[in-house]
Amino acid sequence: MYASLGEVIAQRAGITNLGVEGCMLAGACAAYIVAAETGSPYLGIIAAFAAGGLFAMLHAFLVVTRGANQLASGLALMFLGLGMTAFFGRPYVKVQITPLRDYAIPGLSDLPYLGSVLFHHDVLTYAVFPLAGLLWWFVFRSRWGVMLRAVGESTESAFAVGLHPARIQYAAVTFGGALAGLGGAQISLAYAATWVENLTQGRGFIAVALVIFAMWNPLRAMVGALLFGGAVALQLQLQARGVGVSPLLLDMTPYLLTIVVLLVWAQRGRDAFPAGLTKVFRGTG
Amino acid sequence: MGILPLHAGRWLLCLATVLAIGLLAVACGSDDESETTDGAATSPAAGSASGAASAKTTVIGFLYVGAVDDGGYNQAAYQGQLAVEKLPNVKAIKAENVPESAEAERVMEQMIQQGATIIFPTSFGHLDPAIKVGEKYPNVTFLHQGGLKTAKNVGTYFGASWEANYLAGIAAGKATKSNKLGYVVAFPISQTLLNINAFELGAKSVNAAATTTVVFTANWCDPAKISESVKNLKAQGVDVLNQHQDCPGAGIQAAEKAGMFSVGYHVDGSKLAPNGWLTAATWDWAKLFVDLVNQVRGGTYKVSQVRLSMADGAVKLAPFGKAVPKDVRDQIAATQAKLLSGQLQIFAGPIKDQSGAERIAAGAKQPEVTSLEQMNYLVEGVIGKIPN
Numbered sequence: 001m002y003a004s005l006g007e008v009i010a011q012r013a014g015i016t017n018l019g020v021e022g023c024m025l026a027g028a029c030a031a032y033i034v035a036a037e038t039g040s041p042y043l044g045i046i047a048a049f050a051a052g053g054l055f056a057m058l059h060a061f062l063v064v065t066r067g068a069n070q071l072a073s074g075l076a077l078m079f080l081g082l083g084m085t086a087f088f089g090r091p092y093v094k095v096q097i098t099p100l101r102d103y104a105i106p107g108l109s110d111l112p113y114l115g116s117v118l119f120h121h122d123v124l125t126y127a128v129f130p131l132a133g134l135l136w137w138f139v140f141r142s143r144w145g146v147m148l149r150a151v152g153e154s155t156e157s158a159f160a161v162g163l164h165p166a167r168i169q170y171a172a173v174t175f176g177g178a179l180a181g182l183g184g185a186q187i188s189l190a191y192a193a194t195w196v197e198n199l200t201q202g203r204g205f206i207a208v209a210l211v212i213f214a215m216w217n218p219l220r221a222m223v224g225a226l227l228f229g230g231a232v233a234l235q236l237q238l239q240a241r242g243v244g245v246s247p248l249l250l251d252m253t254p255y256l257l258t259i260v261v262l263l264v265w266a267q268r269g270r271d272a273f274p275a276g277l278t279k280v281f282r283g284t285g
Numbered sequence: 286m287g288i289l290p291l292h293a294g295r296w297l298l299c300l301a302t303v304l305a306i307g308l309l310a311v312a313c314g315s316d317d318e319s320e321t322t323d324g325a326a327t328s329p330a331a332g333s334a335s336g337a338a339s340a341k342t343t344v345i346g347f348l349y350v351g352a353v354d355d356g357g358y359n360q361a362a363y364q365g366q367l368a369v370e371k372l373p374n375v376k377a378i379k380a381e382n383v384p385e386s387a388e389a390e391r392v393m394e395q396m397i398q399q400g401a402t403i404i405f406p407t408s409f410g411h412l413d414p415a416i417k418v419g420e421k422y423p424n425v426t427f428l429h430q431g432g433l434k435t436a437k438n439v440g441t442y443f444g445a446s447w448e449a450n451y452l453a454g455i456a457a458g459k460a461t462k463s464n465k466l467g468y469v470v471a472f473p474i475s476q477t478l479l480n481i482n483a484f485e486l487g488a489k490s491v492n493a494a495a496t497t498t499v500v501f502t503a504n505w506c507d508p509a510k511i512s513e514s515v516k517n518l519k520a521q522g523v524d525v526l527n528q529h530q531d532c533p534g535a536g537i538q539a540a541e542k543a544g545m546f547s548v549g550y551h552v553d554g555s556k557l558a559p560n561g562w563l564t565a566a567t568w569d570w571a572k573l574f575v576d577l578v579n580q581v582r583g584g585t586y587k588v589s590q591v592r593l594s595m596a597d598g599a600v601k602l603a604p605f606g607k608a609v610p611k612d613v614r615d616q617i618a619a620t621q622a623k624l625l626s627g628q629l630q631i632f633a634g635p636i637k638d639q640s641g642a643e644r645i646a647a648g649a650k651q652p653e654v655t656s657l658e659q660m661n662y663l664v665e666g667v668i669g670k671i672p673n
Contacts, residue, residue, distance in 0.1 A: 192508030
């Protein structure tokens with residue numbers, strides 16, 4: 001969820017970051033290492049935010065400053081993240097951490113069936129919902145959002161009206177990566193509470209797919225993330241209830257749905273598509 | 286612009302990264318990358334030369350699909366390598382994170398370049414690459430873990446972990462209060478199905494009402510999915526978890542957090558669950574690896590499918606946790622004795638599958654291991670469907 005929100009922001013500035021997976025891994029690994037060393041998962045969250053941001057900044061540097069191909073840079077970042085976290089995380093494979101605590105919301109969490117599913121989570125999970133609203137307001141209602149979208153549509157025009165496209169893109173990509181880092185931390189600190197190589201298992205790519213599905217809207221990205229996360233959770237839950245479903249089939253639903261969205265909403269999709277995603281601005285801003 | 290000073294930092298990061306990757310490559314044991322070009326011509330000669338005189342140092346290569354400290358499958362096999370290394374005149378080379386693809390062939394050829402005459406490809410999917418490389422190097426012996434077929438110089442070995450899971454099932458059947466057990470597994474391979482079935486049969490032998498719910502994650506190691514599955518099972522009232530995953534650690538911790546009992550796999554994971562730990566089916570490859578290496582060096586090894594059991598000590602039950610009371614421990618010990626003496630056969634008929642159909646006829650003896658390893662059904666009492 002965090003990762004797709006972050007990618008929405010980055011792509012709104014006209015930069016695709018295929019390296020979300022790498023940022024998530026960096027965040028997950030950094031969070032785990034810090035949590036293991038300090039004993040505090042909350043410091044781990046901060047580390048994840050920083051690590052994810054730093055990683056994405058590398059992407060911003062290559063793409064914005066050096067004018068590198070976005071797709072190549074993003075993929076390189078993904079593999080770099082995989083290798084680096086495998087290397088640095090190695091000594092921590094056997095180390096245990098104090099995971100993030102689940103907090104039940106009094107009253108609501110006792111509701112039958114959905115109660116424990118909806119109202120019994122860690123702080124990161126609760127925080128993502130207001131964050132999505134905030135980001136929606138930021139993108140569509142704030143002055144900063146206008147600047148962000150202007151840069152994403154046309155760096156030239158934005159530059160012409162006195163904005164600094166490169167700075168805004170740096171900020172957007174870095175912030176996006178930092179959010180992806182939080183997404184990684186959520187896995188390593190809350191869900192899995194362990195570190196292994198390639199912990200995120202391709203979830204970063206789902207995030208990228210979700211952004212297209214959500215048509216670059218933070219709120220829709222949330223709905224999509226819940227839907228897709230829900231599909232995976234549902235198939236595991238159906239199995240736990242003794243209903244036979246193929247886990248392989250359900251694991252590909254995010255991608256299938258994205259293709260369907262691309263087919264059906266092609267025209268509307270084009271309208272929402274930040275035009276700047278297709279090119280790289282070489283101004284001096 | 287304001288962010289310029291950061292550029293230097295980023296370059297440093299790049300540099301550090303390149304260094305890190307370099308180190309990683311070395312750590313993975315592929316240190317003679319530059320000499321790999323024309324292997325086929327030179328190394329059969331090298332292989333037979335060192336094979337002829339067994340008093341000389343024997344080089345042995347080990348391939349692992351994951352990391353050797355994964356707290357699971359690979360760690361167990363690595364313990365075997367360590368035992369082999371203690372032999373005189375032996376040099377071991379290991380390669381971790383070797384994918385089950387043509388990459389494995391390349392790694393094995395490199396090991397042969399370094400003089401390896403015995404190779405242990407330890408992952409299920411390393412078998413076909415080993416057979417391929419074996420055709421090229423007839424003087425090298427390959428000993429594959431878990432393989433269901435052999436070649437002229439490729440033998441296999443494995444162990445009946447399902448025997449230990451039957452005993453773990455007894456502990457689980459006694460511990461459960463809801464009579465609902467859970468099993469989180471990766472893929473429906475026959476060895477997994479054997480484990481699940483034996484676990485359920487073991488539980489049922491002491492608790493007729495016990496059922497086992499299976500969840501397939503379709504991944505050998507995805508801790509987030511494992512934890513999610515554990516939560517779901519818990520929500521369904523399941524209070525004992527067993528797993529067939531390469532990295533069972535996450536699941537054991539999730540079960541402990543949820544207040545469930547837990548059965549591990551591959552290695553002893555009791556430290557992860559001080560309250561809920563029951564036991565685990567674990568491997569002890571040390572003796573077998575040493576025996577096999579000695580046979581190959583002495584020229585007495587014959588290609589075969591070695592299948593060990595609890596009786597050989599290759600499959601063991603991990604130490605019990607405090608959640609297993611004395612009387613249950615005694616009962617398990619008694620059952621284990623019957624199992625070792627052959628008095629008890631886990632898959633003796635009648636064995637019925639989930640639909641109630643009789644798969645092993647009443648009165649029939651337990652089939653041979655090779656035919657058991659073809660198992661493609663779940664027994665009565667297991668809830669969940671085999672995905673296709």
